Amino acid sequence: MSVTPSDAALLRLLRSLLPQELEGLGGRAIGPARAAAWQADLSLGAEGLALDSLELVACASAVNEFFRLHESGVEDYLLAERRLDAWCRIIRAGIEDGASGITFRTSGSSGTPRRCAHAHVTLAAEVAHWAQVFRDRRRIIQLIPAHHIYGYLFTILLPDALGVEVVDGRALSPGRLARLLQGDDLLVGFPGGWLPLLRSLDRLPQGIRATSSTAPLPAATHQALREGGAAQVVEVYGSSETAGLAARTDPQAPFTLLPRWRPGHAGDAASVIEVATGGEMALPDRCEWLGGAALRLLGRKDDAVQVGGINVYPARIAAQLAAHPLVAEAAVRLDAMLPEPRLKAFVTLRAPRNRAGDRVALEAWCRDHLSAAERPVSIELGDHLPRNALGKLADWAACGAQPPAH
Template identity: 40%
Template sequence: MPDTVSRLAPWWTARPALLRFIADLVAGELAALRHEPMLRPGSWSEALSLQHDLGLDSLEFLHVAGVLAGALQMHHSGIEDYLLARRTLKDWVDIAEAALQHHDRDILFATSGSTGHPKRCLHALDQLEQEAQALAALFPGRRRLLVAVPSHHIYGFLFSQLLPRHLGLAPEGVSCIRARLPSQLAHLAQPGDLVVGHPQFWAAASSLRQGFADDILGVSSTAPCPDAVSEAVTACGLAGLVQVYGSSETGGLGWRASHRDAYRLLPYLARSTDGDRRLVRSLPDGRTELLQPQDELAWSGPREFSVGARCDGAVQVGGVNVFPARVRQALLEHPDVADAAVRLMRPEEGARLKAFVVPRDGVGGAELVRRLRPWTDGRLTMPERPKAFTVGAQLPRNGMGKLADWSSNA
């Protein structure tokens, strides 16, 4: 690792940063378990009781403690079982700190995918630090970070846990704004701020067309940011919206300063010379490894590219990878559905999934939709649930017999 990295104190030695990581993880897991997507850690303090304030039952304790132990690789220390015997956030921060003193070389992140079983991706900390150092070169002189993404996912971890140290910011220079309405951003942000968001956050932040102060930069990731959103925030006075491309599996791969530009590879990456889709990463210890992007990349230069379709069939809904095939299967399991197709809405229709369903004999369209909504609510996560249903006698197809798009209706 470069000397500038080796001189930095480990990220977890800043107790407020470790507390924020654990609080975000607990809130995220509980939100998924309880189907409460709006659960936010907000101003949770170390005194918070996981049992009495959050109401964790024994099964929830077992699940959340297991996820935290896995994320921080606590099995190397052998003290992860203490999580089940301790009941406050302070206790869990203490246990995590002790475990990280023993082993902090890697960290586990979950994909945001909605396959039913998110993939766990282990990343070496020195490689994450390498990425954070490269990202810091894009944002010199930032005085505060306003963060609208959770810090226990890889994007949030890089930008709210590692990046501040490379920018020379103290923990108090990082403010979580996830519990604030995005439309308040113009009043919250100050000159010199870097705002870390995602496409839906930026769309909401620009919806009221309020002007930003000078010298406020934004960054967006987790999903492609629509050009109209990028144009809207810059029209409101945002000094720039940097878009970062990557995934939980690979980490960040490239960036662009404007939606009009091609993405550029991060400095330690290069195209494979073997003619395949992989990238070559130069590691901090001098070795190299091959990375497989999750999307098709169209190259316009040695280090410039645009992003094409997902290779695994996923689409992005609210920054989450959603698999229409899985949603279709859930619809087909309903006894009144004979066939179904699921697609992402067109931009003019919205930003969620839509479904075309063919009913079994004797089932009316309105009645079928009425039955399907609670069915999907009970089986699918919020980003997976279709928000518009169209009922017809057969799936729409084009002249070649291939599945075709349709106009959605609520």
């Protein structure tokens, strides 16, 4: 397959990448519905997006970084042009003149965002695999941004490989989306978005298939999708650094490596080896190999958990809570029993005289100082942190800790 995305795919990518860049500058919030209406001849100047000089430079820089246009020397042309279709032509020329690949950025949830470069040929080879898996699909319904690696693979490259239309479902009301869905569609979404979607729709059309990535898919969400009508749900395991690594269609089953990879080390040193080059890539999770290309994940190496597709670090958040003047000790865990897992906290107070008021104060502090993904959705108060018989911190729901104090 061609490594150069079609004009339609490049326009779809710009509709995703540019709004993020403009929002990051602090001046604009352009939602998916508005961006989806951008036509190829949309001006970047006064009669269209009305980018000022700083916004234009920032957007051009983002496009240059993403497509590595500096490698072919065409990046300066972005500042000379003022239409989206002209930028698409420049991107295409850059790829055809030797730009080596795509640069994605990590979310930055574990520190400064990192750049992750992937060769065009490598991404194309992965998409050739997915094109075989989903060769019966006639349309893709996009429920994720296109400029992250999962979105790029499944809403930019895969539609071109299959020769199918893409509909940005984020730009539609639930009613319009329900009327539009068909049984031969492929829904491309993420764990935190499935239950809100199912609540908005009576039922998915018979035969529809779905992919989910960016975070672990809770078994309850997988079951809800199947009960809601999905014929198959493919959970994709990967990262910005690795692209796709493995997949499964049963939440109780191990993952199976994609053809690009073979097993490496297990346990804390878990890794995979690229078949074509022999290069070894560390996995973000501990794992065990079960024979052949099957692996079972055993949790993050860095003790991160994922909330809404974002890595968060319970120990760090517990330390922040413990530094609060009201708090003596704190423990933070992922509440995996929720339909969409969120953090929960258990706190002991320095002077527990007004527990109800102290809880309100701590909840307000969390809203002011923690991001949405980091904020515990429940704070339990007690005299001692819950521990097991060996004295190790334990899950308060699992070890009979006292209920929340009121």
